[in-house]
Amino acid sequence: MALMNILNTINHTLDQEMERDDTIVVYGEDVGHEGGVFRATVGLQKKYGKERCFDSPLAEAGIVGTAIGMAINGLKPIVEIQFSGFILPAVNQIIGHAARMRNRSRGKYHLPMVIRAPYGGGIRALEHHSESIEAMFAHIPGLKVVIPSTPYDTKGLLLAAIRDPDPVLFLEPKRIYRAFKQEVPEEDYTIPIGKAKIVKEGKDVTVVSYGALMPQVNEAVKELEKEGISVEVIDLRTISPIDKDTIINSVKKTGRFVAVHEAVKSFSVSAELISIVNEGAFLYLEAPPTRITGFDITVPLPRGEHHHMIDSARIVAKVKEVVKF
Amino acid sequence: MLIDKFSPLEGKMLSIMDPEGNIIEKDLMPQLEDEKLLELYKMMLLTKVVDTKALQYQRQGRMLTYAPNRGQEAAQLGSIAATEERDWLVPAFRELGAWLYKGVSLEQIYLYWYGNEEGSKFPENINMLPVAVPIASQINHAAGLAMASRYKKEDAVTMAYVGDGGTSHGEFHEGMNFAAVFDAPLVVIIQNNQYAISVPRHVQTRTKTLAEKAVAYGIPGIQVDGNDIFAVYVAAKEAVERARRGEGPTLIEAVTYRLGPHTTSDDPTIYREDEEVEEWAKKDPILRFKKFLINKELWSVEQDEKEIEAYEELVNNTFKKVENSKEVPLEDIFAYQYETMTPNLVQQLEDYRQYLEGREK
Ligand SMILES: Cc1ncc(C[n+]2csc(CCOP(=O)(O)OP(=O)(O)O)c2C)c(N)n1
Numbered sequence: 048m049a050l051m052n053i054l055n056t057i058n059h060t061l062d063q064e065m066e067r068d069d070t071i072v073v074y075g076e077d078v079g080h081e082g083g084v085f086r087a088t089v090g091l092q093k094k095y096g097k098e099r100c101f102d103s104p105l106a107e108a109g110i111v112g113t114a115i116g117m118a119i120n121g122l123k124p125i126v127e128i129q130f131s132g133f134i135l136p137a138v139n140q141i142i143g144h145a146a147r148m149r150n151r152s153r154g155k156y157h158l159p160m161v162i163r164a165p166y167g168g169g170i171r172a173l174e175h176h177s178e179s180i181e182a183m184f185a186h187i188p189g190l191k192v193v194i195p196s197t198p199y200d201t202k203g204l205l206l207a208a209i210r211d212p213d214p215v216l217f218l219e220p221k222r223i224y225r226a227f228k229q230e231v232p233e234e235d236y237t238i239p240i241g242k243a244k245i246v247k248e249g250k251d252v253t254v255v256s257y258g259a260l261m262p263q264v265n266e267a268v269k270e271l272e273k274e275g276i277s278v279e280v281i282d283l284r285t286i287s288p289i290d291k292d293t294i295i296n297s298v299k300k301t302g303r304f305v306a307v308h309e310a311v312k313s314f315s316v317s318a319e320l321i322s323i324v325n326e327g328a329f330l331y332l333e334a335p336p337t338r339i340t341g342f343d344i345t346v347p348l349p350r351g352e353h354h355h356m357i358d359s360a361r362i363v364a365k366v367k368e369v370v371k372f
Numbered sequence: 373m374l375i376d377k378f379s380p381l382e383g384k385m386l387s388i389m390d391p392e393g394n395i396i397e398k399d400l401m402p403q404l405e406d407e408k409l410l411e412l413y414k415m416m417l418l419t420k421v422v423d424t425k426a427l428q429y430q431r432q433g434r435m436l437t438y439a440p441n442r443g444q445e446a447a448q449l450g451s452i453a454a455t456e457e458r459d460w461l462v463p464a465f466r467e468l469g470a471w472l473y474k475g476v477s478l479e480q481i482y483l484y485w486y487g488n489e490e491g492s493k494f495p496e497n498i499n500m501l502p503v504a505v506p507i508a509s510q511i512n513h514a515a516g517l518a519m520a521s522r523y524k525k526e527d528a529v530t531m532a533y534v535g536d537g538g539t540s541h542g543e544f545h546e547g548m549n550f551a552a553v554f555d556a557p558l559v560v561i562i563q564n565n566q567y568a569i570s571v572p573r574h575v576q577t578r579t580k581t582l583a584e585k586a587v588a589y590g591i592p593g594i595q596v597d598g599n600d601i602f603a604v605y606v607a608a609k610e611a612v613e614r615a616r617r618g619e620g621p622t623l624i625e626a627v628t629y630r631l632g633p634h635t636t637s638d639d640p641t642i643y644r645e646d647e648e649v650e651e652w653a654k655k656d657p658i659l660r661f662k663k664f665l666i667n668k669e670l671w672s673v674e675q676d677e678k679e680i681e682a683y684e685e686l687v688n689n690t691f692k693k694v695e696n697s698k699e700v701p702l703e704d705i706f707a708y709q710y711e712t713m714t715p716n717l718v719q720q721l722e723d724y725r726q727y728l729e730g731r732e733k
């Protein structure tokens with residue numbers, strides 16, 4: 048066991064798995080010599096050499112496209128996109144190819160590859176450095192989308208993603224990369240992709256969120272419990288494939304549902320969640336299932352960004368509204 | 373053509389003034405009025421002060437992430453000085469000197485780096501696109517702007533900038549090829565500052581120069597000493613004239629060096645030696661221009677100090693204004709998504725306002 052933040056955990060996990068499996072290669076912009084702009088891959092080039100951990104030319108379609116070729120030809124590439132905002136040039140490769148290769152080759156080719164990318168706002172960054180575009184990828188059949196929120200989960204989910212036979216987009220909550228530390232076991236463990244976690248049981252209302260917003264949710268819950276509202280908190284952990292059962296069972300128990308995310312509201316993960324609740328637990332509902340999300344806007348630059356970010360006070364207000372309904 | 377005489381494939385690089393400020397290619401020296409020389413020099417000084425101060429403010433916790441320009445002033449000003457007011461400037465994000473030359477106010481530039489979208493709303497008479505953070509994406513816009521000028525039979529030229537790292541990107545290739553295929557009046561300046569964050573130039577490409585990539589597009593390409601304002605100017609001038617005559621695009625690689633960090637979040641000691649930085653500091657573009665002007669008795673050390681002092685005051689005052697600027701109004705983060713707000717946006721703004729009012733009670 049060692050105390051680690053999310054970033055340390057990513058580094059530790061990549062290191063352990065590269066040691067165990069020499070088909071793994073790790074690359075991306077600034078990933079090799081520098082160890083990434085966030086230092087997630089620091090030390091890996093030194094330890095495993097330039098063949099296995101290297102700087103790529105500045106080209107996202109190239110990064111993901113070559114990873115597809117490598118994955119077909121026996122390697123397990125783990126590539127980094129420096130910020131999720133810069134994944135867009137690679138969308139043709141991700142959606143147009145990675146997501147479809149297994150299906151179109153009727154299983155002959157499959158892609159054991161991971162695309163890592165820090166996502167989300169709240170760090171007062173430059174343009175294109177604050178997006179939450181998980182729904183865009185979750186919408187695409189053939190892709191898996193994973194978002195951890197704690198160091199412990201990061202290790203288990205990342206190992207599962209690397210060993211998964213299909214392409215996984217691993218979105219990292221950069222706002223809380225270094226926010227807190229947790230005991231992370233030295234030994235090997237995986238957390239199944241597609242399984243949400245009940246962070247805390249409760250009986251009055253189900254609150255579902257994921258990634259960088261989990262600390263805000265947990266803070267809000269403390270506040271709500273002081274006022275006698277019992278909240279069941281679910282950390283989605285995997286966006287796609289989504290864990291319907293955990294959500295439905297929880298809402299059957301609580302009768303109320305609030306989804307929380309930073310991404311824009313329309314056509315989002317919360318829209319999917321609310322559909323799941325309506326389809327699977329409608330007769331148990333005591334209030335309309337609802338959500339608190341980012342607005343339908345381009346993430347504002349720092350002088351306006353605070354309006355767009357969701358703090359615990361807004362979550363508290365929304366949950367109270369639902370409980371009072 | 374000058375550009376034909378300096379073929380990058382033969383390992384030639386255009387340079388006119390050496391690091392000591394001596395003119396080594398007298399025949400190639402551009403005919404610039406003394407007044408113009410001084411204007412350009414002062415603009416380089418201003419760029420340096422604005423840049424150095426921004427870095428200082430950031431270190432004091434008064435500024436957000438900032439991308440420094442120190443060392444690249446000649447590459448920026450030598451090129452943009454070859455354009456006219458009606459021409460288009462398409463920046464990447466490290467072209468402070470070019471923005472200032474184009475007439476963007478310092479207040480606005482600082483406002484942008486201070487995290488306010490108003491910093492990208494340039495006055496009507498300034499033909500310039502906002503910063504392009506997605507690397508190389510701007511080269512396609514630039515090609516399109518130039519194609520539109522050609523279509524409209526206007527003689528405006530587009531001058532676009534990209535970094536050495538940016539030349540690896542698919543968008544760079546696509547934009548260059550479009551411009552070439554359609555004889556678009558475009559000049560692309562590669563500011564080869566030797567690094568893309570931590571990644572050195574030689575990791576980006578197997579070619580010896582970036583200029584020689586022009587060969588594959590079927591257009592002229594030239595490598596110039598990017599710290600020599602005259603070399604940059606002469607090449608850019610020829611390229612602009614050629615574009616204006618309808619003869620198509622040119623690629624210019626300005627060989628320069630980023631003396632500072634990539635951005636204020638970067639630690640360059642991880643990927644480069646101090647000695648390398650010191651070597652390049654000796655080739656400082658401002659220093660050599662100053663020596664040239666002093667030799668010509670157009671400028672003096674005293675004038676230099678005075679000018680810097682005046683700029684520092686101007687910059688400090690401007691930044692104070694920016695620091696005292698208001699937060700972005702709530703309406704503004706909704707109002708510009710479309711010409712008219714959609715019903716969803718209207719409702720989201722209204723709900724949020726009500727929430728804020730409720731919270732105040
Ligand atoms: C498409 C895209 N990918 C990655 C980034 C992150 N990034 C910002 S600057 C930079 C390096 C750019 O290098 P270069 O083109 O040489 O320009 P310089 O910063 O040296 O001026 C990178 C990788 C980005 N902004 N856009």
Ligand SMILES: [Mg+2]
Pocket residue numbers: 535536537563564565566567568569
């Ligand atoms: Mg560069």
